[in-house]
Amino acid sequence: MLYWEDFSVGQVFEGGPRPVTKEEIIAFAKRFDPQPFHIDEEAASRSIYGGLIASGWHTIGMAMRMLVDAVMSRYAAIPAPGVDEARWKKPVRPGDTLFLRVEILELIPSRSKPDRGVVRSRVTLNNQKGEEVLTLMPVNLYRRRPAAKA
Amino acid sequence: MEYFDDMAVGAVRETAGHTVSRDEIMAFAREFDPQPFHIDEAAAKAGPYGDVIASGWHTAAMMMRLIVDQFAGRVASAGSPGFDNLRWLKPVRPGDTLRVRSTCIEKTPSKSRPNLGSCRFNTEVVNQNDEVVMSLTTIGMYTRRPQ
Numbered sequence: 596m597l598y599w600e601d602f603s604v605g606q607v608f609e610g611g612p613r614p615v616t617k618e619e620i621i622a623f624a625k626r627f628d629p630q631p632f633h634i635d636e637e638a639a640s641r642s643i644y645g646g647l648i649a650s651g652w653h654t655i656g657m658a659m660r661m662l663v664d665a666v667m668s669r670y671a672a673i674p675a676p677g678v679d680e681a682r683w684k685k686p687v688r689p690g691d692t693l694f695l696r697v698e699i700l701e702l703i704p705s706r707s708k709p710d711r712g713v714v715r716s717r718v719t720l721n722n723q724k725g726e727e728v729l730t731l732m733p734v735n736l737y738r739r740r741p742a743a744k745a
Numbered sequence: 746m747e748y749f750d751d752m753a754v755g756a757v758r759e760t761a762g763h764t765v766s767r768d769e770i771m772a773f774a775r776e777f778d779p780q781p782f783h784i785d786e787a788a789a790k791a792g793p794y795g796d797v798i799a800s801g802w803h804t805a806a807m808m809m810r811l812i813v814d815q816f817a818g819r820v821a822s823a824g825s826p827g828f829d830n831l832r833w834l835k836p837v838r839p840g841d842t843l844r845v846r847s848t849c850i851e852k853t854p855s856k857s858r859p860n861l862g863s864c865r866f867n868t869e870v871v872n873q874n875d876e877v878v879m880s881l882t883t884i885g886m887y888t889r890r891p892q
Contacts, residue, residue, distance in 0.1 A: 627806040654778035682827035
């Protein structure tokens with residue numbers, strides 16, 4: 596298990612490729628974002644997007660899964676306080692393939708809880724053309740390495 | 746239809762509620778956020794929360810569904826560029842009932858596209874005890890009332 600101390604500023608994590616299918620775009624949107632351009636191919640083709648696009652929350656969900664696989668599953672993660680900024684830069688469409696990049700920006704020991712530290716990072720999700728589709732500025736918490744027993 | 750021109754700074758809107766089940770929490774997290782405190786009941790029961798808690802992105806997705814159910818077709822929405830200052834303030838647990846409260850804090854006509862405007866909202870997801878479990882500044886684009 597890796598801890599807060601094991602991160603370094605400037606460190607980069609990568610994830611993907613993550614292919615996106617039409618079926619999963621529609622399935623997610625039927626549950627959480629049932630607007631015509633996410634669930635109805637016919638209506639989507641007549642919309643300003645010219646075809647089905649993924650719910651922005653689905654795009655974030657896919658980014659989160661890639662983050663868990665690349666980072667949180669290897670480090671002692673604690674539920675996160677939040678995200679300072681999120682931007683949906685381009686639509687995600689059926690057949691797109693997504694790639695994750697995480698750059699560690701800042702490491703701050705917690706003042707109130709000495710067993711943990713804050714990690715600030717910049718997360719970007721790119722498609723197969725190298726276009727940014729999503730940027731996130733998350734604030735995460737990780738446990739500090741337990742002190743060795745004397 | 747409610748257009749950008751009809752949005753009023755200070756106006757508060759609230760959605761209906763959704764009660765989240767244990768199965769929903771674990772199904773979402775297995776797909777998008779498979780961390781032990783979301784998907785492993787035994788580990789979660791031994792941990793600081795005493796049970797599984799919803800992924801923060803599941804809470805955000807439920808927020809979106811409540812907003813769509815309440816406003817789709819009634820508001821001239823033209824998408825969203827993103828959001829700011831999201832904070833998960835309290836855990837969301839199986840059986841919690843969530844609703845969304847949103848206050849328009851700023852409206853700006855688009856300079857580049859005269860048929861659009863954007864509004865910023867203080868948006869809160871609250872539980873059945875009226876505790877704010879998540880807060881964020883949402884940004885919505887809306888079309889202007891046709892002349």
